Amino acid sequence: MNATEAWARLEPKLAYFRDRVRSLEYEPVRKNSFVAYTVERDSAYADQDGQRLLMMSGYSYLGLAGDERVVAAAKAALDLYGTGNHGVRALAGSTPLHEDLEAEVARFAGRERALVFGSGYAANVGTVGALVGPGDTVFIDKYDHASIVDGCKLSGATVTRFRHNDPGHLERRLAAAPDTGVRLVIVDSVYSMDGDIAPLVDLRKVCDAHNALLMVDEAHALGVIGATGKGIEEHFDYEVKVDVKLGTLSKAIPSMGGWVAGSADLIHHLKYAARPFLFSAALGPAQAAAALEALRILQREPQRVEFVQREAERFRGLLHAAGMSTVDSETAVVPIIAGSDTAAYDYATTCRKNGVIGLPVVTPAVPNDLARLRIAITAAHTTADIDFAADAFITSARECRII
Ligand code: PMP
Numbered sequence: 001m002n003a004t005e006a007w008a009r010l011e012p013k014l015a016y017f018r019d020r021v022r023s024l025e026y027e028p029v030r031k032n033s034f035v036a037y038t039v040e041r042d043s044a045y046a047d048q049d050g051q052r053l054l055m056m057s058g059y060s061y062l063g064l065a066g067d068e069r070v071v072a073a074a075k076a077a078l079d080l081y082g083t084g085n086h087g088v089r090a091l092a093g094s095t096p097l098h099e100d101l102e103a104e105v106a107r108f109a110g111r112e113r114a115l116v117f118g119s120g121y122a123a124n125v126g127t128v129g130a131l132v133g134p135g136d137t138v139f140i141d142k143y144d145h146a147s148i149v150d151g152c153k154l155s156g157a158t159v160t161r162f163r164h165n166d167p168g169h170l171e172r173r174l175a176a177a178p179d180t181g182v183r184l185v186i187v188d189s190v191y192s193m194d195g196d197i198a199p200l201v202d203l204r205k206v207c208d209a210h211n212a213l214l215m216v217d218e219a220h221a222l223g224v225i226g227a228t229g230k231g232i233e234e235h236f237d238y239e240v241k242v243d244v245k246l247g248t249l250s251k252a253i254p255s256m257g258g259w260v261a262g263s264a265d266l267i268h269h270l271k272y273a274a275r276p277f278l279f280s281a282a283l284g285p286a287q288a289a290a291a292l293e294a295l296r297i298l299q300r301e302p303q304r305v306e307f308v309q310r311e312a313e314r315f316r317g318l319l320h321a322a323g324m325s326t327v328d329s330e331t332a333v334v335p336i337i338a339g340s341d342t343a344a345y346d347y348a349t350t351c352r353k354n355g356v357i358g359l360p361v362v363t364p365a366v367p368n369d370l371a372r373l374r375i376a377i378t379a380a381h382t383t384a385d386i387d388f389a390a391d392a393f394i395t396s397a398r399e400c401r402i403i
Contacts, residue, residue: 041066063380077289109261120248123258126274189221195333223252
């Protein structure tokens with residue numbers, strides 16, 4: 001086979017995204033995808049093409065991305081340890097900062113031990129792969145994050161999906177599957193596209209009745225739900241406990257990396273069995289230091305969590321009063337449904353004209369006809385920002401005939 005033939009066989013794969021992107025290649029898409037913003041430190045504003053806009057789609061829920069204490073901690077780590085870790089954790093990749101960070105995560109999560117990965121994605125893929133394999137069964141919510149889905153596929157376990165936030169359907173799925181091997185149920189605590197919360201107490205009951213372990217991904221829950229931002233167990237007043245808790249350091253915690261918290265036994269197992277941990281470089285020292293400092297600030301400044309919860313509620317109220325739907329959102333993530341992919345891009349462009357950035361989420365990330373702007377309320381916003389944003393989203397929705 002010559003090289004031309006080899007490339008020709010790849011062509012249908014390359015063509016898919018090339019053609020898809022080309023079909024969407026008009027101004028609204030160009031302005032709303034893969035855009036390089038200059039985000040102002042310590043504020044919620046961003047500059048694009050010389051226009052100063054209020055950022056309403058960022059993930060830094062607690063407004064700590066530009067915090068001077070977090071930045072200072074990262075700089076100090078750079079000075080002390082340099083820019084990289086020169087390898088995997090098992091072989092020369094650990095610094096005392098990584099160990100301090102793991103101890104702090106474990107304390108925060110209320111567990112014996114924690115392990116930090118290079119990303120939240122790697123934490124999910126590695127943890128699922130270390131817990132289940134051929135002969136085991138994983139039960140996942142239809143809206144679980146892609147990194148959970150990918151971890152399940154790679155693990156070789158049998159994968160069963162249940163209807164979103166439907167413990168009754170999960171129960172039927174568990175009852176129908178052979179009751180052998182490890183049975184693992186995985187849900188997101190907060191769903192990143194809808195901003196709704198998993199029904200933890202009922203899920204726990206179903207798991208207990210069917211010999212299943214329960215794992216939660218707290219990516220959008222840490223710092224966001226629970227009276228002090230401790231996540232889904234605190235949100236449900238510690239009525240029940242999960243078996244495996246996992247999250248990222250890239251959202252409310254403004255760094256990079258992922259974490260898992262659990263018993264000493266579980267973490268010991270993951271250290272050797274989670275391949276993205278064992279075979280991939282650790283997060284850099286500056287990232288570890290930033291995460292550690294932000295986690296400490298989160299615990300000292302619970303008013304950030306309260307602000308986000310209160311203002312998200314108020315923001316939803318303003319949209320509802322104008323006749324807009326925010327679907328089932330009850331957290332900092334507030335979706336505004338536009339309809340088709342094109343409608344979402346057009347709506348985002350109109351919002352931009354009116355001073356706010358709301359980034360479109362389109363297929364395949366969300367179902368057909370449910371393309372939306374994914375809005376996130378953060379502690380970098382002021383109450384005046386929230387009022388301004390609500391006004392801009394409502395005015396834009398009228399202009400685009402969404403309401
Ligand atoms: N889980 C969920 C629910 C997420 O939303 C994300 C990121 N979008 C991840 C895991 C992956 O985290 P990271 O970006 O830190 O790899």
